[in-house]
Amino acid sequence: MGYFSRFAVPHPSPAIYASMIAIAVTVFLIIAGITYFKKWIYLWDGWITTVDHKKIGIMYLISALLMLFRGGVDALMMRAQLAVPDNKLLDSQHYNEVFSTHGVIMVLFMAMPYIMGLMNFVVPLQIGARDVAFPRLNAVSFWLFFMGAMLFNLSFVIGGSPDAGWSSYFPLAGNEFSPHVGTNYYMISIQIAGIGTLMTGINFLTTILKMRAPGMTLMRMPMFTWASLTTCIIIIFAFPVLTIALLMGTMDRLFATKFFTITDGGMDMLWANLFWVWGHPEVYILILPAFGLFSEIIPTFSRRNIYGYTSMVASMVLISFYSFLVWTHHFFTMGQTAYVNSIFSITTMIIAIPTGIKIFNWLFTMWRGRIRFTVPMLYCLAFIPLFTIGGVTGVMLAMSAADYQYHNTMFLVAHFHNVIIPGVVFAVLGASTYYWPKMFGFVLNEKIGKLAFWFLVIGFCLAFFPMYITGLDGQARRMYTYSEDTGFGPWNMVATIGAVCMAISFVLIVYMIYYSIRNAKKEAVSDPWDARNLEWATHTPVPEYNFAIIPQVNSREAFWDAKYKGHPLFKGDYEKIHMPNNSGVPFLMSLFFFALGFGLVFSMWYLAICGLIGVFICMAHRSFEQDHGRYISVEEIKETEAKYGGTHK
Amino acid sequence: MKTKWALFVVHFLIAFVLIGCDKIAVLDPKGPQAQTQANVIWLSIGIMSVIVVVVCAILVFVLVKYRDSKLPKDYEPPYIEGNRVVETIIVIVPILIVAFFSVVTIITNNKVEATPQAYKGQDPLIVYASSSNWKWHFSYPEENIETVNYLYIPTNRPLEFKLYSFGPITSFWIPQLGGQKYAMSDMVTTLHLAADEAGEMMGRNANFSGVGFAENSFYVEAMSQDDFDDWVTEVKETAEPLTEEKFQQLLKPGHLGQLTFTGTHLPFSPAPEGEHAGHNHGKDGPKADTNGNQEHDVHEHDTSTS
Amino acid sequence: MKVDHSQPLEYSTEQNRLNILGFWIFLGAEIMLFGTLFTCYFTLVNRTSDGPIGAEIFEITPVLMETFLLLTSSFVIGLGIHAMRLGNKKAMQAFFILTLLLGIGFLAFEITEFITYYEEGATLQTSAFTSILFTTLGTHGAHVSLGLFWGLFIILQVRKRGITPVTANKSFIFSLYWHFLDVVWIFIFTFIYMKGLTQL
Structure with a gap:
């Protein structure tokens, strides 16, 4: 028993036991289901070993939706606990675990993969490429993210969840104040997923720089591709900082080093700095692609080109640059001088300028357009005012003298949800509705989609606007309860009602997908929205080689020009197409990473070493492997193209 | 409609803050430092509300005027690259606002990081x-x-x-x-x-x-x-x-x-x-x-x- | 695979060009990685607590030996790439093997250096300074160790398959990696050892 007692959850409760059973039952049902329907081979050949960017993108999206569910349940538990004063639903320890996992999951395992998924699916199509630069590496990235996410979620039932907040400040997160393994899970699972993200950044930067269709100069790239490019650059510069921070944190916890300890010269402020040197650019890693998605959807449904293309690009480049110069605003209250705070106040506020330019450019894109109120467009339209509110409260927070009063309060919580939900969540929900037909060949149900949208928007306003007020009234964030005489009660009840609305919206979205799968007309429409960029020039469903003939580009909206101005997009004849082979090694390697991570979490060194050796064997295998890919013959292409109705010329 | 709703929410929020400001701790200062901070907060709420209102107004105008159902069938939106004057304005105005706030933030930072002006010289x-x-x-x-x-x-x-x-x-x-x-x-x-x-x-x-x-x-x-x-x-x-x-x-x-x-x-x-x-x-x-x-x-x- | 003969072998296919660009970008990330380590080192260097300071444990001789070995190996791998471009498989292999031997020599010195530190009471857990010292040096050392295996694999592949666009590409990328480790070492030598030794 001694050996296994380490796996026990330190603060068990009926909810955790119920989850253990639920997880066991679900896993059993999935395995039984796959076996019963004889889908193992399909799963292995079609998905697990795939290196196709479109399938990897879809797998990212599915994982992100699952994580949205998990993070959403966490959010509901928090809101239920805070709904009334002196509530006893959750005790302090549980509440701490819930908000810590909520933060990590929503930022790193929901928003990130959602963005990555859309990047994976859209970017190669948008630039007229057949795949990414390193398809095999792309699969490694996905599976590393997936295993990181699984490892993190495992903490709930084995060993206990992290409880030091998503920012995991030391010394609170150190061994002295967080003795159980929760924070080990945090350090190691984020590290594993982070390596995957870094690889994605390198992969997509290379792809965008080198694999664009002929004629697509940098200044002819679609906005989402530009957004992805700047995001990749941020990833490449920001994630190594996180890698080192997590390495140091892990060593402090596992090997008793003295980086962030109270004793022996350790420096808790160093963690805060490293975390936010990564953490702030991370925010822009999420929001820039979201901006890119809005810049795709708004022109399509306004039937106009994007207004101020050059200033849009310039503002994204500026934002990505400034994102590295503002991290101190996360701790204006750490005792720097007024001089230092002033500098970081100003750099922070400067970011509002390019962001403001973008807001106005979107407005002017709709101006003199022909606006259709589809579901994706509704998300964009709600985004503009709500994100503006989030943005201006950001400027308020940036003024450091006043930040002394906002810091660590619900005002701050309201602010960052007010930028992330309308910014990122609306973007990915809008974009997944927008790209759904390209992914799956049918349009999602409008009616249910609109209903879900309204629930989400109203729920959002109800849930987060009251927090601005309670924050100013002294409600600190991360408090698991408050007393009746604080007067926070009614506002928190409103917020909880809002959260319930948002949960209903999520249920409606799931129902919309289910309903549409059952009822939507499965006619393969390649361009259902009358869109403007190259991703819509492909067939639906997209053939594995994307484009039978690589498109010729001579403007910013080549596909639009091909449709309405007679621009010849596809010139020349079919040639055989070189494609990469599938491989199970990325999956296997990530399994070894999982074993390594699990071993490290529990200091089971033999398991960790075996995992590490496994990882190295996979890398060695890749080195020696001779894999030249395969060719799709001209006959095969002709056959496929004929099936989809011929190449659009 | 949604934007009107959003506007309503904003107004509601501002109105509520105005009514309830006596009771909201941060906006009910009992000392010079909190007073400085409350002043900054009010000032920024004021200017920021104007920005939100302007954005919402443009949005409502555009949505009302250029919605598909209101436009003639043969209306085809033009291709507009951009407009130098408009783009200059949307750059300059935010820069001015940020410059103003920068001055405010430098002054107030030095205020809250020092002995309050009124009590200087006291032990x-x-x-x-x-x-x-x-x-x-x-x-x-x-x-x-x-x-x-x-x-x-x-x-x-x-x-x-x-x-x-x-x-x-x-x-x-x-x-x-x-x-x-x-x-x-x-x-x-x-x-x-x-x-x-x-x-x-x-x-x-x-x-x-x-x-x-x-x-x-x-x-x-x-x-x-x-x-x-x-x-x-x-x-x-x-x-x-x-x-x-x-x-x-x-x-x-x-x-x-x-x-x-x-x-x-x-x-x-x-x-x-x-x-x-x-x-x-x-x-x-x-x-x-x-x-x-x-x-x-x-x-x-x-x-x-x- | 379309092979473009006007380019050097390692650049001759599209995938090769992608690989090289991708690896340069990866090195960009590596610069951030080591940059962060150096920043942390500078932050923590004076936080020695009860433990020794740099000047008390650093010794110039092994450090100079490590520097000499690694710098030479970087020069030798340059010769190896030159031989590869000339198509001289034997010379290339010899230079690569010499590179790896020099790398092993470097590691041997570094390991003895670490053992000496431990004997002098400067362990990973002694103070914030020793923690970051071992972590920074160790990260570089781990990179060198990984490089040894990688280099070995490449030598085996060149021996078996000859100098092809694929192996030439791998060898070239490996040489970039090895040069990069050399550059990092120069920073370590200057800002950790030289600065540390002049601390007294």
């Missing part, structure tokens, strides 16, 4: 406020008394709080007197406050510090200097002395009520400043930095000559 009351899981210890070195979880302060006199922690990072916050600042184990931070009027206030740790965080608050009472002096005299006559042993007991994780002692913990457990600063701490850390000081001094000498 400040120095209080060492240290946190341990999950309590606050207030040491008055000049008065030579110490309290736990409550703070008495004189009005109309500058207050200088020296903040540090015996555990995780915490944040010392009395909303009605002024903004918060971190208390950390390896350095002392200074927070300048002052109270204009007598009264009771809430103070708390605002930075998450573990299981007992929610209850990690303290009671603050501002009183006239005479009342304060009376209180000090009374404490000195009635309270027990704070011994090292007793203090170590107090440091143990948990919650305590309000306690009063004569003497402070500073002689035997000094704050992490000067020679006791973080990088000189040995194995025992700030908890009991009593041994090995000599060695530390040697190292400090070594490193400072580099």
Whole structure:
């Protein structure tokens, strides 16, 4: 028993036991289901070993939706606990675990993969490429993210969840104040997923720089591709900082080093700095692609080109640059001088300028357009005012003298949800509705989609606007309860009602997908929205080689020009197409990473070493492997193209 | 319709803040620093509301005028690359706003980081406020008394709080007197406050510090200097002395009520400043930095000559 | 695979060009990685607590030996790439093997250096300074160790398959990696050892 007692959850409760059973039952049902329907081979050949960017993108999206569910349940538990004063639903320890996992999951395992998924699916199509630069590496990235996410979620039932907040400040997160393994899970699972993200950044930067269709100069790239490019650059510069921070944190916890300890010269402020040197650019890693998605959807449904293309690009480049110069605003209250705070106040506020330019450019894109109120467009339209509110409260927070009063309060919580939900969540929900037909060949149900949208928007306003007020009234964030005489009660009840609305919206979205799968007309429409960029020039469903003939580009909206101005997009004849082979090694390697991570979490060194050796064997295998890919013959292409109705010329 | 709704929400929010501002702690300042901060908050809310209103107005206008159903069937939107004048305006106006705010922020930063203007020249009351899981210890070195979880302060006199922690990072916050600042184990931070009027206030740790965080608050009472002096005299006559042993007991994780002692913990457990600063701490850390000081001094000498 | 003969072999296919660009970008990330480590080192260098300071444990001789070995190996791998471009498989292999031997020599010195530190009481757990010292040096050392295996694999592949666009590409990328480790070492030598030794 001694050996296994380490796996026990330190603060068990009926909810955790119920989850253990639920997880066991679900896993059993999935395995039984796959076996019963004889889908193992399909799963292995079609998905697990795939290196196709479109399938990897879809797998990212599915994982992100699952994580949205998990993070959403966490959010509901928090809101239920805070709904009334002196509530006893959750005790302090549980509440701490819930908000810590909520933060990590929503930022790193929901928003990130959602963005990555859309990047994976859209970017190669948008630039007229057949795949990414390193398809095999792309699969490694996905599976590393997936295993990181699984490892993190495992903490709930084995060993206990992290409880030091998503920012995991030391010394609170150190061994002295967080003795159980929760924070080990945090350090190691984020590290594993982070390596995957870094690889994605390198992969997509290379792809965008080198694999664009002929004629697509940098200044002819679609906005989402530009957004992805700047995001990749941020990833490449920001994630190594996180890698080192997590390495140091892990060593402090596992090997008793003295980086962030109270004793022996350790420096808790160093963690805060490293975390936010990564953490702030991370925010822009999420929001820039979201901006890119809005810049795709708004022109399509306004039937106009994007207004101020050059200033849009310039503002994204500026934002990505400034994102590295503002991290101190996360701790204006750490005792720097007024001089230092002033500098970081100003750099922070400067970011509002390019962001403001973008807001106005979107407005002017709709101006003199022909606006259709589809579901994706509704998300964009709600985004503009709500994100503006989030943005201006950001400027308020940036003024450091006043930040002394906002810091660590619900005002701050309201602010960052007010930028992330309308910014990122609306973007990915809008974009997944927008790209759904390209992914799956049918349009999602409008009616249910609109209903879900309204629930989400109203729920959002109800849930987060009251927090601005309670924050100013002294409600600190991360408090698991408050007393009746604080007067926070009614506002928190409103917020909880809002959260319930948002949960209903999520249920409606799931129902919309289910309903549409059952009822939507499965006619393969390649361009259902009358869109403007190259991703819509492909067939639906997209053939594995994307484009039978690589498109010729001579403007910013080549596909639009091909449709309405007679621009010849596809010139020349079919040639055989070189494609990469599938491989199970990325999956296997990530399994070894999982074993390594699990071993490290529990200091089971033999398991960790075996995992590490496994990882190295996979890398060695890749080195020696001779894999030249395969060719799709001209006959095969002709056959496929004929099936989809011929190449659009 | 949705934008109207959004506008409504914004107005509702502003109206509510306006009505309820008496009751909202941060906007009901009782000291010069909190007053400065409340002024900044009001100023920024004002200017920012204008921006939100402008954005919403343009949005509503565009949506009303250019919606598909309202347009003639043959209307085809034009191709518009951009407009230099418009783009210059949307760059210049935000720059002006940010420039204005930058000036405001520099001025106010220097205000809140210094002794309040009105009380300059007065002898400040120095209080060492240290946190341990999950309590606050207030040491008055000049008065030579110490309290736990409550703070008495004189009005109309500058207050200088020296903040540090015996555990995780915490944040010392009395909303009605002024903004918060971190208390950390390896350095002392200074927070300048002052109270204009007598009264009771809430103070708390605002930075998450573990299981007992929610209850990690303290009671603050501002009183006239005479009342304060009376209180000090009374404490000195009635309270027990704070011994090292007793203090170590107090440091143990948990919650305590309000306690009063004569003497402070500073002689035997000094704050992490000067020679006791973080990088000189040995194995025992700030908890009991009593041994090995000599060695530390040697190292400090070594490193400072580099 | 279309092979473009006007380019050097390692650049001759599209995938090769992608690989090289991708690896340069990866090196960009590596610069951030080591940059962060150096920043942390500078932050923590004076936080020695009860432990020794740099000047008390650093010794110039092994450090100079390590520097000499690694710098030479970087030069030798340059010769190896030159031989590869000339198509001289034997010379290339010889230079690569010499590179790896020099790398092993470097590691041997570094390991003895670490053992000496431990004997002098400067362990990973002694103080913030020793923690970051071992972590920074160790990260570089781990990169060198990984490079040894990688280089070995490449030598085996060249021996078996000859100098092809694929192996030439791998060898070239490996040489970039090895040069990069050399550059990092120069920073370590200057800002950790030289600066540390002049601390007294």
